[in-house]
Amino acid sequence: MNLFSLLVWAGVVLLGAAAIGGIALNRGEPINALWFIAAALCVYAIAYRFYAAWIAATVLSIDATRATPAERLSNGHDFVPTNRWIVFGHHFAAIAGPGPLIGPTLAAQFGYLPGTLWILFGAVLGGCVQDMVTLFFSTRRNGRSLGQMARDELGNVGGAAALIATFLIMIILIAVLGLVVVNAMKNSPWATSTVAATIPIAMLVGLYMYKLRPGRVLEGSALGVILLLLAVAGGGWIDQQPMLRELFDHPGLPLAFAVIGYGFAAAILPVWLLLAPRDYLSTFMKLGTVILLALAIVWMRPEIKMPALTQFVDGSGPIFGGALFPFVFITIACGAISGFHALIASGTTPKLLSNERDIRMIGYGGMVLESFVAIMAMIAATVLDPGVYFAINSPAGVVGKTAAEAVATISAWGFPVTVEQMNLLAQQMGEATLFARTGGAPSLAVGMASIFGSAFGEHLLALWYHFAIMFEAVFILTTLDAGTRVGRFMLQDMLGNLWQPLGRTSWYPSMLFSSAVVVAAWGYFLYIGVIDPNGGVNILWPLFGISNQILAAIALCVATGILVKSGKLKYAWVTMLPLIWLVIITSTATWQKLSSADPRIGFLAAANSLSDKLATGMLSPDKAAVAPQLIFNQRLDAVLALFFVALLWLIVIDMLRVCMRHLRGQAVPPLSETPHYPTRLEEAWARD
Amino acid sequence: MGARLMEALRKLWRVVRRVSGDDGYERYLAHRAAAHPDVPALPRRAWFALQQQQKWSGIKRCC
Numbered sequence: 074m075n076l077f078s079l080l081v082w083a084g085v086v087l088l089g090a091a092a093i094g095g096i097a098l099n100r101g102e103p104i105n106a107l108w109f110i111a112a113a114l115c116v117y118a119i120a121y122r123f124y125a126a127w128i129a130a131t132v133l134s135i136d137a138t139r140a141t142p143a144e145r146l147s148n149g150h151d152f153v154p155t156n157r158w159i160v161f162g163h164h165f166a167a168i169a170g171p172g173p174l175i176g177p178t179l180a181a182q183f184g185y186l187p188g189t190l191w192i193l194f195g196a197v198l199g200g201c202v203q204d205m206v207t208l209f210f211s212t213r214r215n216g217r218s219l220g221q222m223a224r225d226e227l228g229n230v231g232g233a234a235a236l237i238a239t240f241l242i243m244i245i246l247i248a249v250l251g252l253v254v255v256n257a258m259k260n261s262p263w264a265t266s267t268v269a270a271t272i273p274i275a276m277l278v279g280l281y282m283y284k285l286r287p288g289r290v291l292e293g294s295a296l297g298v299i300l301l302l303l304a305v306a307g308g309g310w311i312d313q314q315p316m317l318r319e320l321f322d323h324p325g326l327p328l329a330f331a332v333i334g335y336g337f338a339a340a341i342l343p344v345w346l347l348l349a350p351r352d353y354l355s356t357f358m359k360l361g362t363v364i365l366l367a368l369a370i371v372w373m374r375p376e377i378k379m380p381a382l383t384q385f386v387d388g389s390g391p392i393f394g395g396a397l398f399p400f401v402f403i404t405i406a407c408g409a410i411s412g413f414h415a416l417i418a419s420g421t422t423p424k425l426l427s428n429e430r431d432i433r434m435i436g437y438g439g440m441v442l443e444s445f446v447a448i449m450a451m452i453a454a455t456v457l458d459p460g461v462y463f464a465i466n467s468p469a470g471v472v473g474k475t476a477a478e479a480v481a482t483i484s485a486w487g488f489p490v491t492v493e494q495m496n497l498l499a500q501q502m503g504e505a506t507l508f509a510r511t512g513g514a515p516s517l518a519v520g521m522a523s524i525f526g527s528a529f530g531e532h533l534l535a536l537w538y539h540f541a542i543m544f545e546a547v548f549i550l551t552t553l554d555a556g557t558r559v560g561r562f563m564l565q566d567m568l569g570n571l572w573q574p575l576g577r578t579s580w581y582p583s584m585l586f587s588s589a590v591v592v593a594a595w596g597y598f599l600y601i602g603v604i605d606p607n608g609g610v611n612i613l614w615p616l617f618g619i620s621n622q623i624l625a626a627i628a629l630c631v632a633t634g635i636l637v638k639s640g641k642l643k644y645a646w647v648t649m650l651p652l653i654w655l656v657i658i659t660s661t662a663t664w665q666k667l668s669s670a671d672p673r674i675g676f677l678a679a680a681n682s683l684s685d686k687l688a689t690g691m692l693s694p695d696k697a698a699v700a701p702q703l704i705f706n707q708r709l710d711a712v713l714a715l716f717f718v719a720l721l722w723l724i725v726i727d728m729l730r731v732c733m734r735h736l737r738g739q740a741v742p743p744l745s746e747t748p749h750y751p752t753r754l755e756e757a758w759a760r761d
Numbered sequence: 762m763g764a765r766l767m768e769a770l771r772k773l774w775r776v777v778r779r780v781s782g783d784d785g786y787e788r789y790l791a792h793r794a795a796a797h798p799d800v801p802a803l804p805r806r807a808w809f810a811l812q813q814q815q816k817w818s819g820i821k822r823c824c
Binding site for chain 1: 809815
């Protein structure tokens, strides 16, 4: 390293340290969002330049002369050696979903600091490492999936645990995302009509791409994006028509049933009609909006109004119950470390890599970018007045049913807000009310609308708000369809072992049956989430976080096992440290979810407190009617959380057993790495 | 100047088509011509349907 680059990196370190110090030590004074951007960029740059490069060279021994599976098995459709920027685009589009937008929004109840630090350091030490090593190990194994690698390297127990964890996570994930969409559409004719319009628009684009002009995805997408923007404006027009707005004005429950019915229809329709075209639209929308948001933040330099820490670090938070440790680490999974990425980094992306040296940029760099999206979501949540943020995100069951009750409760916490302020904001956003719009999407949309509005025109606030809602809904629905379909394939695969015909993915009865089972499973959790007066998000989001972190722990177990078996014990801490941290936070969170006496945290405490109230007749008739279902659900959630953590410990112990046997010189499953073939591809750029 | 700008725009357009998969069929034809010149290639619509079906049978989208 020469003197010039030494000076540059010393400058980056100083700027990063100053920015983080400023964010962390600031108390009471407003702080500019640019400091967050500066801190993030410096942390990412240092980690990418030094830590990731060291892992690539020393821990993984990346070998640029080795032919990748894409080269050796090139077949023109799934194995295709591809330019690294293109692979980066595909990989990022696949890993970045609604998760990194919602988690930070919810975790902002602790203040801006804990979530921001976890997003930064969790990503560079945990999430990016997980994505990169999984991508590397899968590339060395012909692009095998995480489940297959777990079975090959650890044994059948690990393989089965990975498979079951993936399936259950999918169910919880779809339910919680469905709940977010339902809460965004609740009693909002504008949002509901716009989201509803995205379905025929996607089908129109599908027909265009399949029947009219097969394969011309850019033409079809351009048409679709224009129609989507018209649908946002059209929703505003519908909202003004007394007759039409009735059609789209619904409470949560009918909307939940509509989402469930839609999910079933989408799962059995051919992919070209709905899923594939909507995915093109959601990818363009996602990239466009993320870039626009970054530009608007840099352009506007908004002030952060949320304090660094709030009193809710003690566990009494209105949005979800539970103390800072461990729940901030559970709430923000995507954006810091997300096990789901291991499913993309194994299987899909390795089949496109043209050279192993691209693994650092795609695996580590892709996750760095997702972490940056999470930082922007944190900024969008914390530029709101804290009083407004809590009024939007707190469920009615916690702060009170009427507007007057809610503002009194929230103001008493020290976050002043008035009914007039909330009404004015709702009117500006084109909504009837913004109280108790839980789930994170409405508050993110208000935050984005106020950033976009101040950058590109205040009078368009309502359009920006509904644009943001549409943008979130479009890719939540894509995840919902794609997840249901994958869940169906996994279920058919498992059922095929019991009765062979059920395993045939194209057999119509099996397809209907397994789709119905998957939709019923997530539909159940969605239904309970909607009827729960405490907002459902309070239960479902932590459950999703725990399951996603457990999947990450499984991926890190596989990676640690492979490192030890390859004789790299002295470097195994690279995956072992994040693994230990995940085991600590998920086990602690599960323990608290099971044993806490606070009904806002403990599943069993909540079930007992509700059944006591039911027995003594303290509940109003409408609450008493749903109480038995809520009690059953809380107990079911307790069993589920216990099952998740048992699965985690099973695979951790299995990994330790394999490592110990290897170190003692006893027989273990052999490394399944493919042999070395020299690459024959020229410089990666020359091909493209 | 104008020629270089046009060249840059053309390159950008190629990148956009490549990232979005818009040029997928052309690349498929090129692959078939190079690797299996004796087997007739699929027509455009059949190729697109097959490609979509394969793309969405695994985990392709995340949270």
